[in-house]
Amino acid sequence: MGLLRLENIHLYFGGVAALSGISLEVHPGQIFAIIGPNGAGKTSLLNCISGLYRPSRGAIFFEDRDITHLPPHKRAALGIARSFQNIELFKHMTVLDNLMLGRHVHMRTGLFSGGLYWGRAQKEEIENRWVVEEIIDFLEIENIRYKPVGTLSYGLQKRVELGRALAMNPKLLLLDEPMAGMNVEEKEDMARFILDISEERETTIILIEHDMGVVMDISDWVTVLDFGRKIGEGTPEEVQRNPKVIEAYLGEAAG
Numbered sequence: 001m002g003l004l005r006l007e008n009i010h011l012y013f014g015g016v017a018a019l020s021g022i023s024l025e026v027h028p029g030q031i032f033a034i035i036g037p038n039g040a041g042k043t044s045l046l047n048c049i050s051g052l053y054r055p056s057r058g059a060i061f062f063e064d065r066d067i068t069h070l071p072p073h074k075r076a077a078l079g080i081a082r083s084f085q086n087i088e089l090f091k092h093m094t095v096l097d098n099l100m101l102g103r104h105v106h107m108r109t110g111l112f113s114g115g116l117y118w119g120r121a122q123k124e125e126i127e128n129r130w131v132v133e134e135i136i137d138f139l140e141i142e143n144i145r146y147k148p149v150g151t152l153s154y155g156l157q158k159r160v161e162l163g164r165a166l167a168m169n170p171k172l173l174l175l176d177e178p179m180a181g182m183n184v185e186e187k188e189d190m191a192r193f194i195l196d197i198s199e200e201r202e203t204t205i206i207l208i209e210h211d212m213g214v215v216m217d218i219s220d221w222v223t224v225l226d227f228g229r230k231i232g233e234g235t236p237e238e239v240q241r242n243p244k245v246i247e248a249y250l251g252e253a254a255g
């Protein structure tokens with residue numbers, strides 16, 4: 001059974017078709033890559049999955065439940081978390097506080113409850129702190145937990161953003177170009193964390209990435225988009241041999 005299923009997704013902006021009839025199935029535990037040239041529709045597809053965009057046509061199922069009409073926060077509560085192409089953290093706040101904010105989807109008492117609920121809120125806060133400390137260990141960012149995010153290097157900020165998505169304990173993690181703008185060493189670290197998230201935390205991952213070396217190294221399955229259509233899919237080996245994919249994208253990426 002697929003964890004996530006997209007059926008015939010169409011998305012229009014005015015007269016422009018950003019996505020034309022995309023169907024796909026993501027299985028539990030997969031690292032599932034979406035690749036394709038600029039403007040192919042990758043981010044639009046991710047936005048349809050997270051709920052930021054509502055498809056013009058088609059349906060989306062998560063754990064066999066139709067989520068097509070659910071808003072982003074309800075999808076997040078079901079276990080779908082995302083990171084953004086451009087870092088969207090609170091730069092003046094510490095690493096720890098940014099990660100604690102990532103826990104808010106799990107707080108029953110809410111951020112501003114007081115009085116009567118104080119005891120429960122305090123207990124939840126302590127539990128949340130445990131979860132976040134475990135993520136801090138996992139991402140090896142113990143020594144920067146009290147630093148304001150804005151003072152960190154780009155690579156570390158991306159790692160904190162990953163941590164914030166992980167703080168939601170997602171079943172499905174959506175990563176939009178997690179390695180963009182990184183140097184080789186930072187990319188290697190990020191690739192290792194993605195593999196560890198998949199293996200140790202048993203989280204399914206959908207990944208948009210332009211670095212083909214990384215994609216082919218770490219993905220289980222690759223889907224290729226071009227002009228809003230799916231032009232190929234398969235294992236990394238299959239996709240690299242697909243003439244349509246080579247013509248539309250890989251030839252250009254390799255050259």
Ligand SMILES: Nc1ncnc2c1ncn2[C@@H]1O[C@H](COP(=O)(O)OP(=O)(O)OP(=O)(O)O)[C@@H](O)[C@H]1O
Nearest residue numbers: 013016017018036037038039040041042043044045
């Ligand atoms: N909010 C929007 N309003 C209007 N058009 C949009 C919007 N978002 C995306 N598009 C259009 O939809 C098409 C697909 O864009 P999208 O950003 O999904 O591609 P992409 O594959 O993620 O590209 P890149 O690799 O450059 O990030 C493009 O033609 C783009 O101009």
